[in-house]
Amino acid sequence: MKKCLLCGQDFIPATSFLRIFSFKKFHEQCLCQHCLAKFAPISREHCEICYGKAAANERCLDCLEWQKIYGHNLLRNHAIYRYNDAFHEIMVNYKRYGDYVLREVLQELCFEQLKKIKVDFYVPIPTSLEHIAKRQFDTVAAIYSQLVPLSFFLAKKEGQGAQGERTRSERLESKQSFLVKEGIKADVNKHSVLLLDDIYTTGRTLYYARDALQTAFPQAKISSFTICR
Amino acid sequence: MENSSCLAGRQWISSQEDFSTNEVLTKISAIQQSHCMRCGARVYAKLPNGKFYCRDCIELGRIVEGDLLVRNLELAEFSRMKNGGLTWHGSLTKRQSAVSCELVKNFNQRADTLVHAVTGAGKTEMLFAAIAECIAQGKRSCIATPRIDVVNELYPRFKAAFNTIKIGKYHGKEHHEPRLDQLTICTTHQLMKFYHAFDLLVIDEVDSFPYVENTQLHFAAKNAVKEDGVRIYLTATPTNDLLEKVKEKQLKILRLNRRFHGGLLPVPRALFFYRPFLLKQKINPRLLKEINAVIKSGHQLLLFVPRIEQIPIYVSALKNDAQFSSVIVEGVHAMDKNRLAKVENFRQGKSQLLVTTTILERGVTFKHVWVIVVQADDEIYTSASLVQIAGRVGRAKDDPDGLVLFCYRKYTQNIRNALKQIREMNK
Numbered sequence: 029m030k031k032c033l034l035c036g037q038d039f040i041p042a043t044s045f046l047r048i049f050s051f052k053k054f055h056e057q058c059l060c061q062h063c064l065a066k067f068a069p070i071s072r073e074h075c076e077i078c079y080g081k082a083a084a085n086e087r088c089l090d091c092l093e094w095q096k097i098y099g100h101n102l103l104r105n106h107a108i109y110r111y112n113d114a115f116h117e118i119m120v121n122y123k124r125y126g127d128y129v130l131r132e133v134l135q136e137l138c139f140e141q142l143k144k145i146k147v148d149f150y151v152p153i154p155t156s157l158e159h160i161a162k163r164q165f166d167t168v169a170a171i172y173s174q175l176v177p178l179s180f181f182l183a184k185k186e187g188q189g190a191q192g193e194r195t196r197s198e199r200l201e202s203k204q205s206f207l208v209k210e211g212i213k214a215d216v217n218k219h220s221v222l223l224l225d226d227i228y229t230t231g232r233t234l235y236y237a238r239d240a241l242q243t244a245f246p247q248a249k250i251s252s253f254t255i256c257r
Numbered sequence: 258m259e260n261s262s263c264l265a266g267r268q269w270i271s272s273q274e275d276f277s278t279n280e281v282l283t284k285i286s287a288i289q290q291s292h293c294m295r296c297g298a299r300v301y302a303k304l305p306n307g308k309f310y311c312r313d314c315i316e317l318g319r320i321v322e323g324d325l326l327v328r329n330l331e332l333a334e335f336s337r338m339k340n341g342g343l344t345w346h347g348s349l350t351k352r353q354s355a356v357s358c359e360l361v362k363n364f365n366q367r368a369d370t371l372v373h374a375v376t377g378a379g380k381t382e383m384l385f386a387a388i389a390e391c392i393a394q395g396k397r398s399c400i401a402t403p404r405i406d407v408v409n410e411l412y413p414r415f416k417a418a419f420n421t422i423k424i425g426k427y428h429g430k431e432h433h434e435p436r437l438d439q440l441t442i443c444t445t446h447q448l449m450k451f452y453h454a455f456d457l458l459v460i461d462e463v464d465s466f467p468y469v470e471n472t473q474l475h476f477a478a479k480n481a482v483k484e485d486g487v488r489i490y491l492t493a494t495p496t497n498d499l500l501e502k503v504k505e506k507q508l509k510i511l512r513l514n515r516r517f518h519g520g521l522l523p524v525p526r527a528l529f530f531y532r533p534f535l536l537k538q539k540i541n542p543r544l545l546k547e548i549n550a551v552i553k554s555g556h557q558l559l560l561f562v563p564r565i566e567q568i569p570i571y572v573s574a575l576k577n578d579a580q581f582s583s584v585i586v587e588g589v590h591a592m593d594k595n596r597l598a599k600v601e602n603f604r605q606g607k608s609q610l611l612v613t614t615t616i617l618e619r620g621v622t623f624k625h626v627w628v629i630v631v632q633a634d635d636e637i638y639t640s641a642s643l644v645q646i647a648g649r650v651g652r653a654k655d656d657p658d659g660l661v662l663f664c665y666r667k668y669t670q671n672i673r674n675a676l677k678q679i680r681e682m683n684k
C-alpha cells in the first residue's frame with residue numbers, strides 16, 4: 029500500500045519490469061490510477077512540429093505564427109499531455125504553493141517518454157534566482173535532474189517576471205531573457221541538445237532559449253521536450 | 258501591528274525571528290514534533306535543503322520547519338444587540354423549533370451538540386436562534402462547511418435573516434483582506450486562519466467530502482473556538498468519530514428524522530446483478546429494464562455511475578436504444594463546462610434522464626426524481642454518500658415517496674450501513 033501523492037488515498041502501486049529496468053529510481057508508482065486517468069495524453073493527431081492541437085501532419089496555430097518569424101527553422105517539441113484541469117491543478121500546487129514532492133508525480137508522467145529520446149545534452153530552462161530563493165527549489169531542474177544528466181548552459185537575466193503570471197499577449201511580447209553561461213567547456217557544436225521545460229504554452233520561452241543557444245553554438249541540433257502542451 | 262483589531266482571533270505564518278510579541282500577539286514554532294501547528298497534520302515532505310514542510314495546508318501558504326505561527330489573541334468586542342439582529346420572520350415546524358430551542362440552551366450551557374438531521378429537514382433555519390443568541394450577547398460566531406458552493410449558498414440566506422449584521426464570507430476562490438466580522442461564513446479550510454476566535458462555531462455538512470473522519474477538521478475546529486466556546490456539528494450521516502464522542506458524553510445529540518414535509522426517507526432497494534453492468538459498450542439488459550420502468554412511471558431518473566469516463570458510454574448506449582428513442586438523455590460531471598445548463602435543463606424537466614457521478618449528491622435538489630445507483634458496491638461510494646444519494650428522492654410534498662435502487666454485484670459494508678442508517682432514521 030502506498031498513499032497517492034495527489035489524492036492522499038491508499039492504493040496498490042503497479043510495478044512492471046519495464047518500469048523497474050528502465051528507471052531504477054522508480055520502485056513504485058506515486059499516483060493512483062484514478063488520479064492518473066485525470067491527465068489527458070496527447071492523441072496521435074497533433075501538430076507535426078510541437079504536439080499542439082492540429083490535424084495529423086498539419087501545423088498548429090502557434091507554429092503557423094512562428095513560421096512567419098523563423099520560416100523553416102521551427103523548434104521541434106515533444107510533449108505528452110494536453111493542458112487540462114488536472115494539469116493546471118498540479119502546476120499551481122507545484123509552482124505557486126511550492127509543493128516540492130509533486131516533482132515525483134511529474135517525473136512519473138514523463139520518464140518513460142523522455143528515456144526514448146537520446147541526445148548529447150539535456151538543458152533545463154532556468155528559473156530566476158528570485159523564484160528559487162522563494163520556493164527553495166528550481167522547478168524544472170527538480171523534475172529532470174533525477175531522470176537525465178543535466179547541462180546547465182542557460183541562465184536567466186534577472187529582473188524579469190515569470191511567464192506563468194502573464195497573459196498570452198504579454199508572453200509573446202516579452203523580451204529575450206536567457207543568456208548562455210560563459211566558460212562552457214563541452215563541445216556543444218555539432219551535437220544534439222534537448223531543451224527541457226514543464227509546459228509549452230505559446231512557445232515563446234523555448235524559442236528564446238533555443239535562439240540564445242543557437243547563437244552560441246550555430247551548428248548544434250536543438251529540439252525541446254515538455255510534459256504538457 | 259497596524260489596525261490589529263481586524264486580525265483579532267487570527268493566526269498567520271511568519272519567517273521572521275525578530276517578530277516583537279506582546280500580550281495579545283504571541284508566536285510559536287509552526288512545526289513541532291513533526292506536526293503542523295496550523296492543521297495538525299504530520300509533516301513528512303522535505304525540501305531539498307532538508308527542511309520539512311506541511312503539504313496538508315499548503316494552499317494557505319507553505320509552512321516550513323523554522324517558520325513561526327503568529328497568533329493574535331486580542332478579544333473582539335461587539336455591542337450587545339436586542340433580538341440578536343434576527344430579521345427573519347419565517348416559522349419552524351414543531352420538531353424544528355424543539356431542536357432550535359435545545360441549541361440555544363446548549364449554547365448557554367457551553368455544551369457541544371451534534372445535530373443529526375435528514376437531508377431536507379431545514380437545518381439552516383434551526384440555527385438562526387442560536388446564532389441570534391450569540392450575537393445578542395455581543396459574541397462572535399462562525400459557520401463553516403467543507404464546500405465552497407455551500408458557503409455561497411448559505412451566505413445570502415444568513416444575510417437575509419440577519420440583515421443588519423456584518424457577515425464575513427471567506428473561501429479559497431475569493432480573495433479579500435481579513436476583516437473583523439461578528440458572523441463569519443467560511444470553508445472549513447479557512448478555519449485554520451483562526452485561533453481562539455469564536456464563541457460559537459457551527460460546522461455544516463461535517464461528513465461531506467473531503468473531510469470524512471479527517472483529523473485536520475477537528476484540529477482546526479478545536480483551535481478556532483475560544484476555550485469556553487461552543488461547537489455545533491450538522492450532518493445527515495454522522496461519522497463514527499462523532500458518534501464515539503456522543504457515547505463518551507462529550508457531545509450532545511439532537512435528532513430530526515422527519516423532513517420539512519414530514520415524510521420519511523425512501524428506503525433504497527438493493528438489487529443483485531450477476532453479470533457486469535456494462536459489457537462491450539452495452540448496458541446489462543436487467544439494468545435497462547429497471548431504467549425503463551422508471552421512465553414509464555413518468556419520473557425523471559438520476560443514474561449514478563462511479564466514474565466520469567463511464568458517463569459518455571452510458572449516454573450513447575441509452576440514446577442508441579430504441580425503447581428510449583423519445584427520452585432526452587444527458588450526461589454531466591463535475592468538470593463539465595455545461596454543467597449548470599444541463600442541471601438546469603433537468604430541473605426544468607427538459608431532459609428525463611441524467612447520467613452523472615457523485616458530484617450531484619449534495620446541495621442539488623430536484624422534485625419528482627428517482628435514482629438508480631449503478632455499481633453501488635464501488636469503492637467510491639461511502640455509506641455517507643449512499644445515504645445522501647437516497648436523500649435526492651421524494652423531496653416534493655405531493656410526491657414524498659420514490660424509488661432508490663442500489664445495483665450491486667458484491668454486497669458491501671457500505672451498502673449495508675447505508676440501508677441500516679436510513680431505516681434507523683425512519684423509526
Ligand SMILES: [Zn+2]
Nearest residue numbers: 032035060063
Ligand atoms: Zn490519487
Ligand SMILES: [Zn+2]
Nearest residue numbers: 075078088091
Ligand atoms: Zn505546432
Ligand SMILES: [Zn+2]
Nearest residue numbers: 293296311314
Ligand atoms: Zn499544515
